[in-house]
Amino acid sequence: RAAKDKDSRGFKYFRGLSEPQRKSKEFYTARLQQMIGQYSGAIKKYGALAKLEGPIAEQSQFNAGICYYENAQIDQAIDSFLKYLERFPEGNSASLSNLHLGLCYKKKGDAKRVKVHFEKVDGPKRVLARMLLAEPVKAAEKPKEKSDGAKAGQPASPAEGQPEQE
Secondary structure: OHHHHHHHHHHHHHOOOHHHHHHHHHHHHHHHHHHOHHHHHHHHHHHHOOOOOOHHHHHHHHHHHHHHHHHOOOHHHHHHHHHHHHHOOOOOOOOHHHHHHHHHHHOOOHHHHHHHHHOOOOOOHHHHHHEEEHHOOOOOOOOOOHHHOOOOOOOOOOOOOOOOOO
């Protein structure tokens, strides 16, 4: 019984995942790749899963955006978060998608879109969005794409692919 209880707790980075997500080998593998910085592999797996229906598709679409963002592929991150909002406008990560869209547009130097998306953030991340909105938006710099596994000089994104909790 102790072994079963230990297995049911799962790896700490996978807490908060739904039962179907935990049971999906592809999702689990993509999440692992994401957590260790192998963004290209994770993006491929999330992309395939996002074409499905249900909670795995929803979270995979969002997580693909996170991977693109963490890999400094800002235009692809924007596309992924916009697809998420189009497909799941009331989804668990809709507010976080807006937060990340604001962060993406901030990197691109687009103050108008930063404001639009940060103002749509609600729940626990609302205060963070308001603080970020108060910061000036600088002109965009040409970002360097990170290679998989490289450590960024920036702090991790606010969400790390977890569903928003309210």
